[in-house]
Amino acid sequence: MQLTVDFGGHRKKLLESRFSLIGNVYFADIWNRVGYIPSLGHQSQRHSNSINIGIGTDADFVIGRMVTTRFFRDKRAILHAQCGPFRTTRELTLAETRLLGQRIRHLSPSPKGGYYCGADESLVNNRNEVLDAATQLYHVASSRIYPPGAGDGPEDTKVLCHDDLSSINTLVDPETYQPTGIVD
Numbered sequence: 670m671q672l673t674v675d676f677g678g679h680r681k682k683l684l685e686s687r688f689s690l691i692g693n694v695y696f697a698d699i700w701n702r703v704g705y706i707p708s709l710g711h712q713s714q715r716h717s718n719s720i721n722i723g724i725g726t727d728a729d730f731v732i733g734r735m736v737t738t739r740f741f742r743d744k745r746a747i748l749h750a751q752c753g754p755f756r757t758t759r760e761l762t763l764a765e766t767r768l769l770g771q772r773i774r775h776l777s778p779s780p781k782g783g784y785y786c787g788a789d790e791s792l793v794n795n796r797n798e799v800l801d802a803a804t805q806l807y808h809v810a811s812s813r814i815y816p817p818g819a820g821d822g823p824e825d826t827k828v829l830c831h832d833d834l835s836s837i838n839t840l841v842d843p844e845t846y847q848p849t850g851i852v853d
Contacts, residue, residue, distance in 0.1 A: 692735050750771065
């Protein structure tokens, strides 16, 4: 029970920092060495509400593309999707739904075919229906859920979040059962 309370306290602290973009956090010196050019205003911003503390190419960290299973599971990595960083939840949602449609259009149901994926075998029989559902999802997301021109809503509050918080990624002291770290 105490372990859960401790992790909840750590998560609450993470939620207090705000960011201007949605994406993954990277060491700035790594990005700088490979010629990273901030294209969406990654400059460090230090506001009273803690936006982007230490973020920016002249600071320790930058916000860059997302590396999450939603973008890279099975063959999504080869579909050249927009992976961010994103300014709004609308941009993120539309990128994910566009990728879903691409994924369905490029099924490889045969083990002899290029970029074979086992999940494709079960999808191929219903390809048209699934593609139609993905197209409808994109339309609803882009016109009704996140209409063009709508301002930032509460869903656009950008906070630090661990996308794969599981027992495999948590470090706990074996004697005190206190959390000692979170990885991945």
